[in-house]
Amino acid sequence: MKEKYNWNLQDIFENEEQFKKEKGEIADILEKIKTYQGILCNTSENLYNCYKLYEQALEKFEKVYAYGMLKYHLDMSNQEGIKIFKEVEGLGTEFSVATSFMTPEITYADENTIKEYIKEERLKGYERDIKDILNEKKHVLSKEEENILANFSETVSAPENTFDTLTNAEFKFGTLIDENGKEVEMTDSTYTLFLKNKDRNVRKQAFDLMYKKYSEFINTITEMYISNVKAKATTAKLRKYNSSLEEAVEHDDASLKVYESLIEAVNEDMNVNYEFIKLKKEMLNLDEMHMYDLYVNPCEQGKDEITFEDAKQEVLNALQILGKEYINKLEEAFDNRWIDVYAKPNKRGGAYSMGVYGVHPFVLTNFVNSKRDISTIAHELGHSMHSYYSNREQNVINADYTIMVAEVASTVNEILLSDYQIKNEKDNKKKAELLYELLEMIRATLFRQAMFAEFEKDVHDKIENNVMLSADDLNDMYYKLNQKYFGPDVNIDEQIKYEWARIPHFYSDFYVYKYCTGVSSAIAIASKILSKEPGFVEKYIEMLKQGCSKKSIDLLKMVDVDLESKDTYKSAIEFYNQKIKELKMLL
Secondary structure, three states: OOHHHOOOHHHOOOOHHHHHHHHHHHHHHHHHHHOOOOOOOOOHHHHHHHHHHHHHHHHHHHHHHHHHHHHHHHOOOOHHHHHHHHHHHHHHHHHHHHHOOHHHHHHHOOHHHHHHHOOOHHHHHHHHHHHHHHHHHHHOOOHHHHHHHHHOHHHHOHHHHHHHHHHHHHOOOOEEEOOOOOEEEOOHHHHHHHHOOOOHHHHHHHHHHHHHHHHHOHHHHHHHHHHHHHHHHHHHHHOOOOOHHHHHHHHOOOOHHHHHHHHHHHHHOHHHHHHHHHHHHHHOOOOOOEHHHOOOOOOOOOOOEOOHHHHHHHHHHHOHHHOHHHHHHHHHHHHOOOEEEEOOOOOOOOOEEEOOOOOOOEEEEEEOOEOHHHHHHHHHHHHHHHHHHHHHHOOOOOOOOOHHHHHHHHHHHHHHHHHHHHHHOOOHHHHHHHHHHHHHHHHHHHHHHHHHHHHHHHHHHHHHOOOOOOHHHHHHHHHHHHHHHHOOOOEOOHHHHHHHHHOHHHHOOOOOHHHHHHHHHHHHHHHHHHOOOOOHHHHHHHHHOOOOOOOHHHHHHOOOOOOOOHHHHHHHHHHHHHHHHHHHHHO
């Protein structure tokens, strides 16, 4: 395989010696940081010096950690790679322990004194971080109470760990007969593939197997989930939040208004989703549509092969609209080995982008010459360019953007690519396939995740108001939401009431709504880019440069996206509606 398709980790360190030297330097800086323990806020000089050391250590640690992780992911069976990765993980723990005094000391210091300190020019680069700590102050308990809570952290995460072990290690779903008459085992990871199968009998078998297993354990999983919700509710209450939702949105740099506007907007425009479901039913030529029919693609045209060079060209063509500098950097990413392209034995699966401060981003893909892979490349390079801009413009402490904005840049690229492909496709059947894939992405990311978000909010609200919930209650709540979200053209099979029990995200409470805000923001931004609104691309790039130096909702306001307004979500749904109409015209 040509070298140009592999990462060049020498961009981080020339050799192992350099890597070891850097590790040693981090350990030395951490020792210096520890000398400020107990005196951090005595003077602004101390606060500045300690933060400066913290910044230096963090820059070095990012490189060391990336080197260890990327090396390990290239061959996860290599003992040397495993050893190096374990070492950098250990160093990460040392880093956390050595710097753990900083937040509490700022928290318990006199607030007015700290506010005076951060007026000094030299502390400007750390102001956002320090202000975040001060904003949390009202939710921080006494040192003794914080210590008690810290000791309970493993107990609090027990339901999630038990759920993971039960569903990943112990669940066996059994076998089904595939379209060739062969008996094959179904696992959690092959379930979705079976749901996409053209053979309806295969889909139904998979659906029945999945929920038969979950129905057998529904009381156990209910106990786990309710315990998880109660633990989060108790922690939120102890920290003087009005609810666990309030705690979650504050940590996301969002607000209750964001969550509520999203749910309201989706509920008001549910009929648009019904339109797409109805169209699916017609395209599949079904008299009666079931829940297990929702994932099959009626427009699929078989597998088009594509070389990586052609995929690269398509991404560059589609993203030209983002300007010369953006494209030049993308070309550098393709030509200078920022991407590890192909699947190899023992290489980590999937795809990701990792920004490395002071170097450049690295992208991992497992390209298999499928046209679907083009979208993955565009998506991951969206993350990479976000990292490139924020790392270039911000110090290392302010460079790491939040989850709230992380998926925006990547999804903008996906939408721009999709638009380019649809406009340039001459074959109407292939054009329909591309449109269908875009619609399915929006349905899964906006409507499906909003349904999850609504379920979570309902459950947490009831628990926090001391309503006792049984497995039957949760099943009933979830079943009714499916009726509401899928509408009159689907037979809502009884087994779907168990689906809530297999969603791991519910243990990271109030996570899923960020998929909805991400796709809605991306649609708003991509639409303005495509309409060539004067000066908008520059505004968008400016937003990417901000890292986490501003609150997430304020960053998005820089590109005219207001997550607290229902209009943002309604515009995304209108975009979805327009694409449904375009697909209908092709059929």
